[in-house]
Amino acid sequence: MKRVVVIGGGFAGAYIAKKLENYFSVTLIDAKNYFEFTPSVLKVIVEPSHIKRIHALHSAYLNKAKILIGEVKQVTKKEVITKCKDRIMKIVFDYLVIASGTKYQYPFKEQNLILATRANSLKNCYANLFKSKKVLIIGGGVVGVELAAEIIGKYKDKDITIIESNKELIERTPKKAREYARQFLTNKGVKILFREKLVQIKKDIFITDKGVKIKPDISFLCTGITPNFKFMQKNFYSKLNKKNYLKVNDYLQLIGYKNIFAAGDIAGLNEEKLAQNAENHARIIVKNIVNLEKNKSLIHYKQKPRIMVISLGRYNGILNYKNFVFTGIFPGFLKHAIEWKTMIKYR
Ligand SMILES: Cc1cc2nc3c(=O)[nH]c(=O)nc-3n(C[C@H](O)[C@H](O)[C@H](O)COP(=O)(O)OP(=O)(O)OC[C@H]3O[C@@H](n4cnc5c(N)ncnc54)[C@H](O)[C@@H]3O)c2cc1C
Numbered sequence: 038m039k040r041v042v043v044i045g046g047g048f049a050g051a052y053i054a055k056k057l058e059n060y061f062s063v064t065l066i067d068a069k070n071y072f073e074f075t076p077s078v079l080k081v082i083v084e085p086s087h088i089k090r091i092h093a094l095h096s097a098y099l100n101k102a103k104i105l106i107g108e109v110k111q112v113t114k115k116e117v118i119t120k121c122k123d124r125i126m127k128i129v130f131d132y133l134v135i136a137s138g139t140k141y142q143y144p145f146k147e148q149n150l151i152l153a154t155r156a157n158s159l160k161n162c163y164a165n166l167f168k169s170k171k172v173l174i175i176g177g178g179v180v181g182v183e184l185a186a187e188i189i190g191k192y193k194d195k196d197i198t199i200i201e202s203n204k205e206l207i208e209r210t211p212k213k214a215r216e217y218a219r220q221f222l223t224n225k226g227v228k229i230l231f232r233e234k235l236v237q238i239k240k241d242i243f244i245t246d247k248g249v250k251i252k253p254d255i256s257f258l259c260t261g262i263t264p265n266f267k268f269m270q271k272n273f274y275s276k277l278n279k280k281n282y283l284k285v286n287d288y289l290q291l292i293g294y295k296n297i298f299a300a301g302d303i304a305g306l307n308e309e310k311l312a313q314n315a316e317n318h319a320r321i322i323v324k325n326i327v328n329l330e331k332n333k334s335l336i337h338y339k340q341k342p343r344i345m346v347i348s349l350g351r352y353n354g355i356l357n358y359k360n361f362v363f364t365g366i367f368p369g370f371l372k373h374a375i376e377w378k379t380m381i382k383y384r
Pocket residue numbers: 044045046047048049050066067068069075076077078079107108109110136137138139140141145146148149180265268300301302303310311312313314315346
């Protein structure tokens with residue numbers, strides 16, 4: 038049996054390992070021992086009983102694949118070098134899929150954890166938020182907006198401020214969506230400082246470029262992602278783009294390599310970094326690995342606008358597709374339905 042090694046057990050890697058494990062000798066390497074439905078972490082921060090719904094151990098949904106919990110340190114043309122506890126292991130591959138995703142600030146994503154530690158960490162975050170009155174959110178993109186809505190939906194006594202460097206929230210969405218989000222939050226008392234940047238933190242005081250000083254009880258940095266690329270630096274430096282994402286062709290192969298693919302956030306594609314895009318890459322890569330084995334032609338990955346659902350607490354949300362915007366209770370529920378549909382695959 039040919040050996041497929043998958044780096045990363047997020048939306049892309051978990052899907053690929055599961056789909057290929059009956060046909061190949063699959064090894065999934067992940068720094069954590071579980072799959073996490075990241076979009077719902079925001080909900081868990083205000084409702085910790087939801088934790089069990091968003092996690093699945095890799096061992097729960099993989100039957101045949103080998104699971105290696107460890108951190109990939111380096112990749113060569115033939116093998117993946119991984120640190121597992123104190124041992125260095127070299128795993129040889131015929132096909133390699135890199136699905137190492139991106140980093141995001143605590144508590145939204147955490148690395149190198151086992152499930153119990155992650156669950157405790159999210160519970161601690163909940164406890165800290167519970168006892169805090171003044172909440173500061175830095176960044177008014179999708180994560181900052183969804184977080185503010187979750188908090189305001191759950192607690193009536195929190196004093197929430199968002200600092201946003203642009204003149205609008207969720208700026209990559211159409212005007213109607215941006216206005217709906219702003220009105221939704223301001224109507225519920227959230228303060229938004231537009232066109233301001235956090236420039237300094239001095240003894241728990243957050244200072245903006247306009248000199249505004251805020252002393253929150255708790256703060257959340259919601260300011261974007263960075264790729265997990267370090268293990269590619271030594272041998273594949275030229276395959277990293279300027280922002281350190283992996284350069285791929287239309288078949289999602291690493292440029293210049295037939296048997297190495299990149300999926301999910303780490304793929305250097307000009308599109309939103311979304312879980313649904315990661316799953317779409319994964320579907321194409323599964324087909325392309327099978328097609329390579331059967332000497333069939335490969336399938337193109339087509340970048341296209343996707344439906345985006347932004348939840349505003351439990352009972353409200355924004356659905357956006359191209360310039361179409363639909364708001365209210367339906368998009369709010371849709372997000373829960375997506376979580377449910379994803380998680381049944383991993384149980
Ligand atoms: C708070 C938040 C809310 C979001 N909401 C939405 C949403 O509503 N809808 C949506 O579509 N998208 C949403 N996203 C984006 C979505 O979560 C990502 O696009 C998705 O997780 C990408 O999946 P992935 O498989 O590429 O990578 P990831 O999910 O990042 O998984 C990468 C995996 O690789 C592992 N890994 C990394 N480096 C190494 C290494 N060196 N060795 C071993 N393992 C490694 C990590 O442990 C991890 O398991 C949200 C993201 C955040 C942070």
